[in-house]
Amino acid sequence: MTDNKNDLIEYLLRLADNAMINGQRLCEWCGHAPALEEEMALMNVALDLVGQARNWYEYAAELLADGRDADRLAFTRDERDFRNTLLVEQPNGDYAVTTAKLFLFDAWHLHTLQALTASKDERIAAIAAKGVKEATYHLRRSGEWVERLGDGTEESRQRMLAAIDELWRFTGDLLAGDAIQQRLAEAGIAADAAAVAAAWQATVEQVFGATNLPVPQPSSYFYLDGKKGLHTEHLGILLAEMQFLQRAYPGATW
Amino acid sequence: MYAQLVETGVKRVKSLEEMSPEERAFQERIDAEIKIEPKNWMPDAYRQTLIRQISQHAHSEIVGMLPEGNWVTRAPTLKRKLQLMAKIQDEAGHGMYLYSAMETLGADRDEEIDKLHAGKAKYSSIFNYPTLNWADMGAVGWLVDGAAIVNQVVLQRTSYGPYSRAMIRICKEESFHQRQGYEILLTMMRHGNQAQKDMVQDAINRLWWPSLMMFGPSDADSPNSAQSMSWKIKRMSNDDLRQRFIDQTVPQLEFLGCTAPDPDLKWNEERGHYDFGQINWQEFYDVLKGNGPCNRERIATRRKALDDGKWVREAAVAHAAKRQQKQNAA
Amino acid sequence: MSEWILFEVFVRSKHGLNHKHVGSVHAADANMALESARDLYTRRNEGVSIWVVPSAQITATAGDEKEPFFDPSQDKVYRHASFYELPDEVGHM
Numbered sequence: 246m247t248d249n250k251n252d253l254i255e256y257l258l259r260l261a262d263n264a265m266i267n268g269q270r271l272c273e274w275c276g277h278a279p280a281l282e283e284e285m286a287l288m289n290v291a292l293d294l295v296g297q298a299r300n301w302y303e304y305a306a307e308l309l310a311d312g313r314d315a316d317r318l319a320f321t322r323d324e325r326d327f328r329n330t331l332l333v334e335q336p337n338g339d340y341a342v343t344t345a346k347l348f349l350f351d352a353w354h355l356h357t358l359q360a361l362t363a364s365k366d367e368r369i370a371a372i373a374a375k376g377v378k379e380a381t382y383h384l385r386r387s388g389e390w391v392e393r394l395g396d397g398t399e400e401s402r403q404r405m406l407a408a409i410d411e412l413w414r415f416t417g418d419l420l421a422g423d424a425i426q427q428r429l430a431e432a433g434i435a436a437d438a439a440a441v442a443a444a445w446q447a448t449v450e451q452v453f454g455a456t457n458l459p460v461p462q463p464s465s466y467f468y469l470d471g472k473k474g475l476h477t478e479h480l481g482i483l484l485a486e487m488q489f490l491q492r493a494y495p496g497a498t499w
Numbered sequence: 500m501y502a503q504l505v506e507t508g509v510k511r512v513k514s515l516e517e518m519s520p521e522e523r524a525f526q527e528r529i530d531a532e533i534k535i536e537p538k539n540w541m542p543d544a545y546r547q548t549l550i551r552q553i554s555q556h557a558h559s560e561i562v563g564m565l566p567e568g569n570w571v572t573r574a575p576t577l578k579r580k581l582q583l584m585a586k587i588q589d590e591a592g593h594g595m596y597l598y599s600a601m602e603t604l605g606a607d608r609d610e611e612i613d614k615l616h617a618g619k620a621k622y623s624s625i626f627n628y629p630t631l632n633w634a635d636m637g638a639v640g641w642l643v644d645g646a647a648i649v650n651q652v653v654l655q656r657t658s659y660g661p662y663s664r665a666m667i668r669i670c671k672e673e674s675f676h677q678r679q680g681y682e683i684l685l686t687m688m689r690h691g692n693q694a695q696k697d698m699v700q701d702a703i704n705r706l707w708w709p710s711l712m713m714f715g716p717s718d719a720d721s722p723n724s725a726q727s728m729s730w731k732i733k734r735m736s737n738d739d740l741r742q743r744f745i746d747q748t749v750p751q752l753e754f755l756g757c758t759a760p761d762p763d764l765k766w767n768e769e770r771g772h773y774d775f776g777q778i779n780w781q782e783f784y785d786v787l788k789g790n791g792p793c794n795r796e797r798i799a800t801r802r803k804a805l806d807d808g809k810w811v812r813e814a815a816v817a818h819a820a821k822r823q824q825k826q827n828a829a
Numbered sequence: 830m831s832e833w834i835l836f837e838v839f840v841r842s843k844h845g846l847n848h849k850h851v852g853s854v855h856a857a858d859a860n861m862a863l864e865s866a867r868d869l870y871t872r873r874n875e876g877v878s879i880w881v882v883p884s885a886q887i888t889a890t891a892g893d894e895k896e897p898f899f900d901p902s903q904d905k906v907y908r909h910a911s912f913y914e915l916p917d918e919v920g921h922m
Contacts, residue, residue: 272580275568275587276800279808280833281561281595282854282865288588289868292581299577316576340811386864393857396821397814404810490575490633498690499575499633499683538891592869599852602835608855609831665852672873812832815857822858 249432252425253366254308255328256435258318259472260357261301262329265319266480267350268294269487270337279340286386290347293379300372320491324481325474332415334471334480341394341404345412348387348452353419355380356444360436369434388452395456409458417464418471420445425472501559501623501647503715503787505552507726508544529731534660537603545730546604548723549659551620552732553601554611558622560594562615562797566630567639575633582679583636589676593669600661616802624783625706625713627791634687634695634702640680642703642710642748648673649744650714658731681751688755703752704760711775712783714741720780745773831855834883836862840870841878848880856881 271291278284302315313321332350337343358380361373394401422430422438429435453460469475490499515523521540528535535541564587571587574580598608614620625643630636648670655666684702687695718724718736727733735743745764752759763776785791833855839848851870856862862881870876 269572272571272584275571275584276564277804277807279804279811280855281591281598282856282861282868283808283811284564284591285588285595285868286864288584288591289872292584292588295577295581295584299581302577316578319577320575340808389860389864393815393818394811397816397818398810400810401814401817486572489573494692494694497575497692497695498686499579499695538889588872592872595854595869596852599854602853607831812857815861816832819858819861 249428250308252429253434254305255425256429257301257305257308257369259328259330261298261305261318262327263333263350263354264294264301265298266327266329266483267333267347268292268298269483270333270335270343270346273337274343290383290386293376293383297372297376297379300375304368304372316491320488321495324476324484327474327476327480327484328472329476329480330415330471331418331469331477332412334476334483335412335415336479338408338411339404341401341408342411344387344390344394345405345408347383348391349412349416349419349449351380351384351387352445352448352452353441355384356441356448357436360441363433364435365433384448388448391452391458392456395453395458405458409461413461414464414467417466418469421466421470421472423472501650501713502552502555503621503623503713504721505548505555505723505727507548507723509548509723509726512725512729526729529658529729532656532731534663535658536660544726545732548727548730549662549732550601550604550606550611552727553597553604553662554606554614555621555623557594557597557601558612558615558620559626560590560597562622562626562801563643564590564594565797565800566626566628566793567636569630570633570636573633574636579636579683586640586676586679589672593665593672596665596668597662600659600665603661604659612801612805616798616805618789618798621787623713624786624791625709626797627786627793628706628709629793631705632698632702634684634698635706637680637683637687637699638702638706640676640678641684641751642680642706643713644673644676644680645748646710646713646744648677649740649747653734653740656731656734662732684755684757688757699755700757703757707759707761708778708782709786711741711745711778712780712786714738714744716780716783742772745775749773833857834862835885836866836881837884837887838862838866838870839880839882840866840876842875844877848878853884854881859883 268291271287271294274287275284278287298319299315302318306314306318309318330350332346335342335346337346355377358373358376361369362377364370364373391405394405396402420438420442426435426438430437450460469477490497513522515526518526522542525535525539525541525545528539535545567583567587567590571580571583574583598611601611602608611620615622625646630639651666651670651673655663655670657663657666684699687699691699715721715737717738721737724733724736728736749759749764749766761776763774765774766772767774786794789795834857835853836856836859837853838851840851841848854862854865854869856865859881863879866879866881867876871879
């Protein structure tokens with residue numbers, strides 16, 4: 246089924262790009278984290294994410310069968326071809342922004358991967374099963390940090406509130422499904438967007454509730470769509486850095 | 500090395516007869532290769548020297564993340580990216596093992612880091628050189644980690660228990676670092692285009708001499724060596740370590756098909772070692788004093804990370820206190 | 830003064846083994862200490878269980894108390910199996 250295959254490739258690239266871009270942003274913290282313990286923790290999360298991205302890219306590359314391997318997919322596609330959600334491409338900001346960004350993503354990621362462990366596509370189910378363990382820990386960590394900052398000092402609370410305010414508008418893009426995902430979900434392959442969104446909402450309400458952080462109203466659509474490659478301006482710059490060597494020396498072996 | 504020119508504050512090594520009974524028991528214990536543990540009596544100079552040495556070593560690991568961090572966002576493939584991330588993470592981890600060993604001596608990690616940021620503590624001169632192309636990631640792993648390993652393998656037998664145990668753990672984990680670096684270079688030399696091969700030679704040209712400087716000046720010019728040796732917190736002379744490093748590295752260099760920027764480098768049949776040219780010690784002292792290419796940037800980066808993170812660390816403390824309060828009230 | 834508390838870390842490397850001291854971490858609370866210990870000391874699959882204990886809560890023998898503390902047990906050889914002689918015919922016990 247060609248349609249199904251194209252849908253699947255598209256869906257895999259979303260999963261891959263989400264993990265990859267999030268991991269890339271975490272790499273930017275290297276050497277700059279607020280404590281040595283956090284250096285370790287952030288790099289651990291980044292390693293998990295880039296590792297997951299590699300698994301998704303490899304599967305996508307096999308299905309594409311157009312000569313591109315995982316590296317070509319990660320390092321030579323243009324920003325309009327990237328399928329990640331807008332949230333993960335946002336700049337790191339201060340530690341509150343990074344924490345909020347990770348938490349909002351982790352909650353979505355864990356519920357998505359949990360659903361995917363039951364995928365009828367065995368390869369997806371296997372990659373997701375490994376990813377669930379990692380994402381469970383990611384969510385535990387980022388959730389705890391939301392609480393620490395949300396209910397720490399007055400300054401940290403203000404920063405956390407500002408971070409949520411800054412990032413919330415991207416959660417619509419994070420949670421939205423589309424026809425491709427719908428078709429795959431109906432075929433038992435992809436996660437159901439509405440179900441993930443509901444689980445996400447419950448997790449966010451629980452963690453925010455524990456520290457009296459208000460949960461904003463659902464964010465409204467604002468005419469960009471990561472799944473269609475309609476990104477904020479931040480992604481292009483991020484890719485220029487991430488893809489530099491592959492772009493400057495096309496086809497080289499590293 | 501990662502710890503260079505560590506002050507002992509001791510002008511002359513005492514003989515056993517000159518020592519107090521405590522000092523003598525301590526020295527005899529060291530001579531018998533029995534580890535000194537945190538709660539054992541130790542001369543203050545030993546404690547202070549170790550704090551300086553271990554903290555320097557730890558600072559080097561932490562500052563050493565920065566030259567590689569410079570390329571982690573630009574690594575060329577997923578595999579290389581993951582390897583580099585894991586390596587940098589190990590460095591943070593090794594810094595922490597070492598700080599942990601240092602704290603068993605009664606020193607405080609935050610205070611020692613403050614000294615680093617105030618310019619009062621040293622770290623290895625090597626990390627004050629910039630990383631200018633991807634081959635530097637290979638050369639750092641191969642040469643810099645290679646030089647560090649030569650020293651650290653010997654330090655596994657150091658007299659202070661926690662330091663020795665940290666070194667054992669670090670050596671075990673670092674075995675992949677040097678291979679990772681060499682593999683990067685070998686891949687570029689074997690499968691790369693001319694531009695990539697040029698990168699490799701360029702990286703070696705820039706990092707060769709600074710790597711040799713890592714072992715510190717000749718022991719004749721290292722006034723603290725004798726005391727450190729008798730305390731067994733240093734177990735081989737700087738020159739011997741450097742020679743060992745050169746001897747094992749030159750064949751690897753040749754296998755790569757590259758050259759060292761040293762016209763005097765050649766095998767000496769009679770000595771059974773490689774001869775090498777004169778090291779520019781003026782450069783070494785300049786870099787150590789803060790006048791290297793990246794000293795200011797390295798310290799500024801670390802200081803900014805700490806300053807920017809202050810509110811985060813304070814929030815964590817405040818939150819922990821609030822939780823404790825709630826628990827007590829319940 | 831440290832901003833965060835120093836915790837000692839103990840890791841059980843395999844089921845059936847004791848927890849073993851491996852080092853320390855700095856953390857604001859015990860939960861954070863556990864996570865930092867996990868990230869730092871079990872990166873290579875070294876653990877199945879971790880304990881963290883505030884360093885200040887540990888009471889230890891002084892290093893030079895070895896003699897009064899431990900030597901008395903040295904001559905109590907009857908605590909060791911090899912003290913008891915059995916004829917070979919009894920076999921392994």
